[in-house]
Amino acid sequence: MxxxxxxxxxxxxxxxxxxxxxxxxxxxxxxxxxxxxxxxLSKRDRSLVTVAALTALGKTDQLTFHLGFAQQNGVTEDELKEAILHLAFYAGWPNGMGAMSVLKTIVEKED
Structure with a gap:
């Protein structure tokens, strides 16, 4: 975007x-x-809500943009990891694994 x-x-x-x-x-x-x-809501909070919803729904295509956008809006990499771990227990382990894989790909591209 x-x-x-x-x-x-x-x-x-x-x-x-x-x-x-x-x-x-x-x-x-x-x-x-x-x-x-x-x-x-702050853009940071909107990003966390959006990441939570997309993770819960398993929408990894949209997560690719929104995880990076969350970082632009002030959410740290560690906060995203923690949020996704937390979500995995509420949204289902496969959705958490999918979201964490997307975040890992984004972080590796940044490095």
């Missing part, structure tokens, strides 16, 4: 272009421009 400071988020546009204009609109304008910018 990339951000264009002039027009807001462009991740939906980059992913789908003209193929799925509705998905582009709701991803870029509603989810990331409106929901993520609400004052009720």
């Amino acid at each position: 990339t951000q264009n400071t002039e027009h807001g988020w462009t991740g939906g546009q980059n992913a789908f272009g003209d193929f799925a204009p509705g998905m582009v609109h709701y991803t870029d304008k509603v989810l990331f421009d409106e929901i993520w910018e609400r004052a009720g």
Whole structure:
């Protein structure tokens, strides 16, 4: 997901272009421009909630982006490891293992 400071988020546009204009609109304008910018939770907290939901649902494709985004929003690598370990007991061990594998891949690419 990339951000264009002039027009807001462009991740939906980059992913789908003209193929799925509705998905582009709701991803870029509603989810990331409106929901993520609400004052009720910090971006750090929103990232932890999102990581928890995606882990619980086993959505590793989306976790690839959101684990990195969580780090940009101030969640440390160690906090992510701990959150995923904790989630494994509530969301199912296979989902925890899948999420930890995604995080490991991200960390190894950073090194």
